[in-house]
Structures are given as structure tokens and as C-alpha cells.
Amino acid sequence: MTATQQLSFPRQSARTQRFTLGAPRAFTVSPDGARVVFLRSSSGTERSGLLRVLDLDGPAPRERIAADPGELLGGAGEELSAEEKARRERSREGSAGIVGYAVDRAVELAAFTLSGRLFTAELRAGTARELPAPGPVIDPRPSPDGRWVAYATGGSLRVTGAEGDGDRPLAEPEDAHVCWGQAEFVAAEEMGRSRGYWWAPESDRLLVARVDDRAVRRWWISDPAHPDREPARVAYPAAGTPNAEVRLYVVALDGGRTEVVWDRVRHPYLARVHWSADGPPLLLVQSRDQRTQAFLEVDPDTGGTRLVHLDEDPVWLELFAGVPAWAPDVTPGGRGGGRLVRIADEGGARVLAVGDRVLTGADLHVRAVLGVGADHVLVSASAGEGAAAPETGEIHVYRVGARGAERLSEGPGVHSAAGCGDVTVIASAGLEATGTSVRVLRGGRVVAEVASYAERPSITARPRLVEAGARRIPCAVLLPSDRAADDDRPLPVLMDPYGGPHGQRVLASHHAHLTSQWFADQGFAVVVADGRGTPGRSPEWEKSVRDDFGLTLDDQVEALRALAGTFPFDLDRVAVRGWSYGGYLAGMAVLRRPDVFHAAVVGAPVTDLRLYDTHWTERYLGDPAAQPEVYTANSLVGDDGLTVAGTPHRPMMVVHGLADDNVVVAHALRLSSALLSAGRPHEVLPLTGVTHMTPQEQIAENLLLLQVDFLKRSLGMDRG
Structure with missing residues (x-):
């Protein structure tokens, strides 16, 4: 047993970093x-990621290091720039070293950053x-032919030769x-x-986005623990306020540029960009209310666009x-371009469409496209409403083609994949085994x-x-590990949800439930x-919360009461x-x-939904100027304090990071002030x-311990 394994679970x-x-x-x-490239640190407690290569050619697969941050x-x-810290915060990246990389078309050259400096790795040679590049460098990417590396720095986009010349x-x-x-x-x-x-x-x-944020309102993120430091000034587009203006240009290597033209008044959001050899540049642009989106082809010579869908x-x-993406047009007499690959909500299901054909039905709920081949599309999907049997918490990998969908992942669990040609890498996590296993398949056969x-x-x-209640709400129930099977003494209950959009928590994966199990082992039934609004069920399930987040609370109550019978x-x-x-x-x-x-x-x-960002909040609650009553009804606090009054008081511990630039x-503080004005005692843990992340080791550990102490005190569990 290692020293780490002797530590308490919270530590x-x-x-x-949650294993x-x-x-x-x-x-x-x-x-x-011939090669699989990936990132992995050298141990379960080492934060620094190394760039690695698995060579598949030869007598046996062989793994080697392509780039080691310690050596480089x-x-x-490491010293991270403010821009790099912001990028990692947006992607919820808490590790160090090489945290991301980009490759050329042949996957022979990789580019990445360390301490804001530009590095490349020759993946065949392993060097x-x-x-040399002015920094701090952000998001370097080799050209498809491997001759150039582009990167962002200081608001500019620059390019340098792969040999370090011509920057x-x-x-x-x-x-x-x-x-x-x-x-x-x-x-x-x-x-x-x-x-x-x-x-x-x-x-x-290249296609290059130009962002102008002068219209975005400025907020100040201060550090009260260090009053000698100036607050950070950030551009934050709160609901109902101006967004940044985003334009797109075709930029040649000599610096010449042509603006890409589309109706930015009707579709101001540039959501996706795709440029491959299978078709012209492809854009997905959205209206601000996100009820309309256009798939546009771009003429890179003129900047003109044509509506595809x-x-x-x-x-x-x-x-x-x-x-969106292009799939190669392999039909006889095809026009030589590509077929549009998209995911759509049609007929009450979330389906995969390629060109004019919908290739999946109500039995699959398609979640993402993982890769596009000449005759198939690799997708991530869960069981749809039309499936023969429920697969609670499972996510699988399918190869979808003209003849239907073939499941590639094996066994109940949560699976993801990456692939090219006849090689597919499948990562699988299940309920029985700890961690994630990774298999490399060639032609459907495991080779490494x-x-x-x-x-x-x-x-x-x-x-x-299990599924609970009339709505068949997906649930995970965890009891103390040392509880005897015949022990029927009632346990205090801890509901442990995310419960909202884009936040599925009930997963057929062991590690997804470790923290909940630890809380259960403290004496709770967790x-x-x-409920409604969470992903993985059906479009209707997710979209039913429009204008009414209270439904997500109703489903927590329904699940609790339904499970209490069992x-x-x-x-x-x-x-x-x-x-x-x-x-x-x-x-x-506790308020409602x-x-x-x-x-x-x-x-x-x-707590006040007018203070959250435009794209997320307006998708679910609309324009606050058009329907202020919806924002009032869904917020916990408003201009008049608490949105509920006259209800019994319940203990609350309010926890928040002072440097949070997402949920500020x-x-x-507004919730605490409203509770104080209403005469409701509560605890605040700044x-x-x-x-918005809590990657710091001591903070993450103590946060769990303090929560347990508060919950036991509040429920009278500390009195025996």
C-alpha cells in the first residue's frame, strides 16, 4: 500500500484531482x-502531463515519450499567463505540463505550449x-502539411516556420x-x-476570428485577501447586455485578408467552424435566442456564403x-464535395443526419460525433426513448453507416472513442472496475x-x-459501505445533484460516484x-425546463419520495x-x-440570473428585458431580496470562490445579504x-470535511 492510499479519501x-x-x-x-498520440502524467499524483506515442507498427505495440515538460x-x-489561465478555467483544466496539443494532417508534428513558450515534437522521431516566438503563446497549431505553426499572442495571430524561421x-x-x-x-x-x-x-x-469586446460591460474581480492588488477588469456579457462582436476573415500567409460575410444581425453567434478537404469551409451560426441556426458554406476566395441547411x-x-462536418461524397456520380454531417432533434429523437439521410432512429440518443470516415460516422450515444430496454447511465460508441448503427463499446458503462481509418481507441469506465481502461482496435480486433x-x-x-417516480427519473442511490443488508434503520438523506442542463451525474461509472459514496459512509443515504433538464434522455426531457427551472426541483422531490418506498x-x-x-x-x-x-x-x-452570461441564460429564460418576470421567478434573490418569504428557515452553508469569473x-454575497435582511442565520465560507474550480489540494479536502460537519450539525446527527 502506497503512502497516497493511506491518506483519507478527501485528501x-x-x-x-479526483483520480x-x-x-x-x-x-x-x-x-x-501507425501511431496513437495521447497525454498522460507519470503517476497518479503527478500533475504534469507528458506527450506520448503508441507505435502500432512492428512486432508489438511500443509506447514512448515524445515530449517531457521537465526536460524541455x-x-x-511553469509560469502561466493570464490568458492561459483563462483558457484553462474555461475548459476546467486543472493539470499542468502539456495539457493540450495540435497536430498536422499526417500526425507527424505536434505543437504545444509550456510556460507560454512554443514547442513542437516530431512524432516519428520522438524529438x-x-x-523562438514572442509570448505568451496561446493555442499553437501546425498547418496540415506540417510546414508552418500558427499561434495567438497578445491579441495577434502569428505564424512561424516549423523549423523556427520566418516568424x-x-x-x-x-x-x-x-x-x-x-x-x-x-x-x-x-x-x-x-x-x-x-x-x-x-x-x-486560415479562417481567423476577430473579436471586438468594446461593447461588453466591464466587471471587476477583486481579491479581498490582498487589498494591495488591483482588481482584475474583465469583459463579462451578462444576460440582456451586449456580446462581443465576432467577425471572420480568410487570412493568407502573406497577411492579405477577405472578410466572410453572413447576416450577423440575424445570426450573431459564430458557434462552429469546420474546414476539411471534403468540402468548402463550413460555419454554424446562431441567432441570439438560439431558436434558429444556419449551416453556411464559405467561398474562401470571395468571402461569400451559401445556406446549406x-x-x-x-x-x-x-x-x-x-x-457540423463534411463526410466524403462516395456515391457514383457524386459532385465531388461533401455531405453535411449534423445532429438534429427530429421526430422526438436526437438523430444523426448525413446529407439528405437520417441514419439513426428513436432507439439512439446521439450525443456527439467522434469522427467521420469514408463510409461511416463514429458517434457517442445513449439509449433513446424508443430503445427496447433502459440503460441507465450508460453511454456507448457506435459506428453508423448506411446499413445502420453498430455498437463498438462492450459492457455496461461510459465509453468514449477517437479513431481514424480502421483504428479506433475506446476508453471505457464501468461500475465494477475502478478507473478507465483503454483499448486500441484495428479492424474491430484489439491490438493494444x-x-x-x-x-x-x-x-x-x-x-x-434505478429509475424513480412516474417520470422514471434516473437516480443513483448509495448507502454506507458498512451497513448490514438486514439493517432497516432509517438514514438521514443527502440529495447530491447537479440537476441542470449539460450536467449528467447518474453515470454507469464507478469513479463518478466516489464522493457520493464517501458522504454515504459518513452516515447518509445519498x-x-x-431530473428534467439534464442530458441523455430525449430532447423533450432537456427542453421542458424552458422558462421554469423550478421543474428541476420538483423532480428532486419526486425522486426522493418515490425512492423512500424502497x-x-x-x-x-x-x-x-x-x-x-x-x-x-x-x-x-431549502427556500422553496x-x-x-x-x-x-x-x-x-x-442566485440572480440577470448576473449570468448571455448564451447560457438566454437559451433557457429568454431576454430579461422581454420577460423580466421569468428572471424574477427563477432567481433566488432579486431587487427586493428573497423571492420567497414566510417559509420556515433551514440552515444553509454558502460557499464561493472569491476569484470566480464565471459565477462571480x-x-x-447577494444571497447572504438577502438572508440577513430576512433574519435567517446562515454560514458563509469564502x-x-x-x-469556479477547486483544484487546490488542501481546499478541496477541507471543503468536503467542512460540509460533512455542517450537515451533521444541521440534521442533529452530531447528537447521536
């Missing part, structure tokens, strides 16, 4: 099927070196409000678009990873496995995945419920904890349903220097 979980350190990730398969930096510690700017900001080649806040935080430029397949030009929805249109160095948890999660719940002692939307839901639970919930840990909550601490 082990914090030290291993993600040492696990392989970010896989790329070379087109010739000469043992020096890495630094290229020059391609686009430079006109003033301090303009930035070239980087994603704006709402794109990175809410749209899942972290990039701001895209290479042409011929490597002779238009989607409309009376509620909202979801964005998906991996689409990628080892994980992640720590083995000191506890074992034992969730029971329930994780994914499990030993003490309904006179029910608490709830959550973070972000889960924190909002926890606060709403104190008849059901008796204490809450309210972590980083959105004003949310927690986290100095902490953002």
Missing part, C-alpha cells in the same frame, strides 16, 4: 494507423524542441479591445468552441461536439491497450442505478437524481448539497421546499483565490 481525491492524474487522455490516431523546461516551474504576424489588433485568433468568453464557456482560427487543407491560408426550433437548438497510472481509490463506490430514508432529516447549478438547486430547495429539505450546502450558486461571488 487522496484532492491530491489525485484523473495518471490516466491517459486526448487521443489522436494517425491516418496511416530544464526543471523550472521535441522550442521554437511574422498575420493579423494584429487595431486597439486594446480587439483580439485575433482566440475564442470570446461565451464561445469558450458555453458553446464548447475554444478555438479562434482554422487552417485551410492546402495550408496556404437551416434549423429552427420553438424552444432552443442545442450545440454538439464534432458537428494503453495503461493508466491513476491511483486506486481508498474506497469503493456501490451505487444502485441520492443523485438527474430504501431506508428518514424523511424528517433530508439535506441537499451542490455546486454551480447544483448549488443554485440546493438553495432553491422547506417542508422537504432541512439543510443545504450551496456551492458557487447562480456577487451571487453568494474561498480566497479560488475560481
Whole structure:
């Protein structure tokens, strides 16, 4: 047993970043099927990621290191720029070293940053070196032919030769409000678009986003623990206020540029960009209310655009990873271009469409496109409403073609994949085995496995995945590990949800339930419920919360009461904890349903929805100027204080990071002020220097311990 395994679970979980350190990730398969590139740190407690290559050719697969941050930096510690810290915050990246990379078309050259410096690795030779570049460098990407590397720095987009020669700017900001080649806040935080430029397949030009944030209102994020430091000035587009202006240009390697023209008044959001050899540049642009989106072809010579497809929805249109894209047109007499690959909500199901054909039906709920081949599309999907049997918490990998969908992942669990040609890398996590196993398939046959160095948890999660109530709400129920099977004494209940959009918690994966199991082992019956609004069920399930987040609370109550008939719940002692939307839901639970919930840990909550960003908030609640009553009804606090009054008081612990630039601490402070004005005692735990993530080891550990202490005190468990 290692020293780490002898630690308490909270300390082990914090030290291993929830057991993600040492696990392989970010896989790329070379087109010739000879190499799999990925990231992995050297142990389950080492934060620094190394770039690695698995060679598949030869007598046996062989793994080697392509780039080691320790060697490249000469043992020096990393220094991150403010821009890089912001990028990592948007992507919830808490590790160090090489945290991301980009490759050329042949997957022979990789580019990445360390301490804001530019590095490349020759993946065949296994050598890495630094290229001279003005920094701090952001998001370097090789050209498809491997001759150039583009990168962003200081608001500019620059390019340098792969040998380190010919560095020059391609686009430079006109003033301090303009930035070239980087994603704006709402794109990175809410749209899942972290990039701001895209290479042409011929490597002779790029599509480059120009962001002008002068219209965006400025907020100030201060550090009260250090009054000598100036507050950070950030551009934050709160609901109903102006967004950044985003334009797109075709930029040649000589600096010449042509603006891409579309109706930016009707479709101001640039949500997706795709440029491959299978068709012209492809854009997905959205209306501000996200009820209309257009798929546009771009003529890179003129900047003109042509409508390929238009989607409309009376509620909202979801964005998906991996689409839009082009699939090669392999039909006889085809026009030589591509067929549009998209995911759509049609006929009450979430389906995959390629060209004019819908290739999946109601039995699959398609979640993302993982890769596009000549005759198939690799997708991530869960069981749809039309499936023969429910698969609670499972996510699988399918190869979809003209003849239907073939499941590639094996066994119940949560599976993801990356692939190219006949090589597919499948990462699988299940309920029985700890961690994630990674298999490499060639032609459907396993040819290699990628080892994980992640720590083995000191506890074992034992969730029971069930469906509860008339709505068949997916739930995970966890009881204390040492509880005898015939022990029917009622237990205090802890609801442990996220419970909102884009936040599925009920997963058929062991590690997804470790923290909930630890809380159960402190003497609780823990329930994780994914009610309406959470992903993975059906479009109707997700979109039913439009204008009414209260439905997410109703489903927590329904799940609790339905499960009480099967499990030993003490309904006179029910608490709830959550973070972000889960924190909002926890606060709403004790304020609006104190008849059901008796204490809450309210972590980083959105309490006044007018203070949250445009793209997320307006998707669900519309324009605050057009329907202010909807914002009032869904917020926990407003101009007049608490939105509920005259209800019994329940203990609350409000927790918030003072450096949070996503859900700013004003949310927690306004809630605390409203509670104080209403004469309601509560506890506030400010986290100095902490953002919306809590990666710091001691803070993450103590946060769990303090929550347990509060919950036991509030429910009278400390009195025996």
C-alpha cells in the first residue's frame, strides 16, 4: 500500500484531482494507423502531463515519450499567463505540463505550449524542441502539411516556420479591445468552441476570428485577501447586455485578408467552424435566442456564403461536439464535395443526419460525433426513448453507416472513442472496475491497450442505478459501505445533484460516484437524481425546463419520495448539497421546499440570473428585458431580496470562490445579504483565490470535511 492510499479519501481525491492524474487522455490516431498520440502524467499524483506515442507498427505495440515538460523546461516551474489561465478555467483544466496539443494532417508534428513558450515534437522521431516566438503563446497549431505553426499572442495571430524561421504576424489588433485568433468568453464557456482560427487543407491560408469586446460591460474581480492588488477588469456579457462582436476573415500567409460575410444581425453567434478537404469551409451560426441556426458554406476566395441547411426550433437548438462536418461524397456520380454531417432533434429523437439521410432512429440518443470516415460516422450515444430496454447511465460508441448503427463499446458503462481509418481507441469506465481502461482496435480486433497510472481509490463506490417516480427519473442511490443488508434503520438523506442542463451525474461509472459514496459512509443515504433538464434522455426531457427551472426541483422531490418506498430514508432529516447549478438547486430547495429539505450546502450558486452570461441564460429564460418576470421567478434573490418569504428557515452553508469569473461571488454575497435582511442565520465560507474550480489540494479536502460537519450539525446527527 502506497503512502497516497493511506491518506483519507478527501485528501487522496484532492491530491489525485479526483483520480484523473495518471490516466491517459486526448487521443489522436494517425491516418496511416501507425501511431496513437495521447497525454498522460507519470503517476497518479503527478500533475504534469507528458506527450506520448503508441507505435502500432512492428512486432508489438511500443509506447514512448515524445515530449517531457521537465526536460524541455530544464526543471523550472511553469509560469502561466493570464490568458492561459483563462483558457484553462474555461475548459476546467486543472493539470499542468502539456495539457493540450495540435497536430498536422499526417500526425507527424505536434505543437504545444509550456510556460507560454512554443514547442513542437516530431512524432516519428520522438524529438521535441522550442521554437523562438514572442509570448505568451496561446493555442499553437501546425498547418496540415506540417510546414508552418500558427499561434495567438497578445491579441495577434502569428505564424512561424516549423523549423523556427520566418516568424511574422498575420493579423494584429487595431486597439486594446480587439483580439485575433482566440475564442470570446461565451464561445469558450458555453458553446464548447475554444478555438479562434482554422487552417485551410492546402495550408496556404486560415479562417481567423476577430473579436471586438468594446461593447461588453466591464466587471471587476477583486481579491479581498490582498487589498494591495488591483482588481482584475474583465469583459463579462451578462444576460440582456451586449456580446462581443465576432467577425471572420480568410487570412493568407502573406497577411492579405477577405472578410466572410453572413447576416450577423440575424445570426450573431459564430458557434462552429469546420474546414476539411471534403468540402468548402463550413460555419454554424446562431441567432441570439438560439431558436434558429444556419449551416453556411464559405467561398474562401470571395468571402461569400451559401445556406446549406437551416434549423429552427420553438424552444432552443442545442450545440454538439464534432458537428457540423463534411463526410466524403462516395456515391457514383457524386459532385465531388461533401455531405453535411449534423445532429438534429427530429421526430422526438436526437438523430444523426448525413446529407439528405437520417441514419439513426428513436432507439439512439446521439450525443456527439467522434469522427467521420469514408463510409461511416463514429458517434457517442445513449439509449433513446424508443430503445427496447433502459440503460441507465450508460453511454456507448457506435459506428453508423448506411446499413445502420453498430455498437463498438462492450459492457455496461461510459465509453468514449477517437479513431481514424480502421483504428479506433475506446476508453471505457464501468461500475465494477475502478478507473478507465483503454483499448486500441484495428479492424474491430484489439491490438493494444494503453495503461493508466491513476491511483486506486481508498474506497469503493456501490451505487444502485434505478429509475424513480412516474417520470422514471434516473437516480443513483448509495448507502454506507458498512451497513448490514438486514439493517432497516432509517438514514438521514443527502440529495447530491447537479440537476441542470449539460450536467449528467447518474453515470454507469464507478469513479463518478466516489464522493457520493464517501458522504454515504459518513452516515447518509445519498441520492443523485438527474431530473428534467439534464442530458441523455430525449430532447423533450432537456427542453421542458424552458422558462421554469423550478421543474428541476420538483423532480428532486419526486425522486426522493418515490425512492423512500424502497430504501431506508428518514424523511424528517433530508439535506441537499451542490455546486454551480447544483448549488443554485440546493438553495432553491431549502427556500422553496422547506417542508422537504432541512439543510443545504450551496456551492458557487447562480442566485440572480440577470448576473449570468448571455448564451447560457438566454437559451433557457429568454431576454430579461422581454420577460423580466421569468428572471424574477427563477432567481433566488432579486431587487427586493428573497423571492420567497414566510417559509420556515433551514440552515444553509454558502460557499464561493472569491476569484470566480464565471459565477462571480456577487451571487453568494447577494444571497447572504438577502438572508440577513430576512433574519435567517446562515454560514458563509469564502474561498480566497479560488475560481469556479477547486483544484487546490488542501481546499478541496477541507471543503468536503467542512460540509460533512455542517450537515451533521444541521440534521442533529452530531447528537447521536
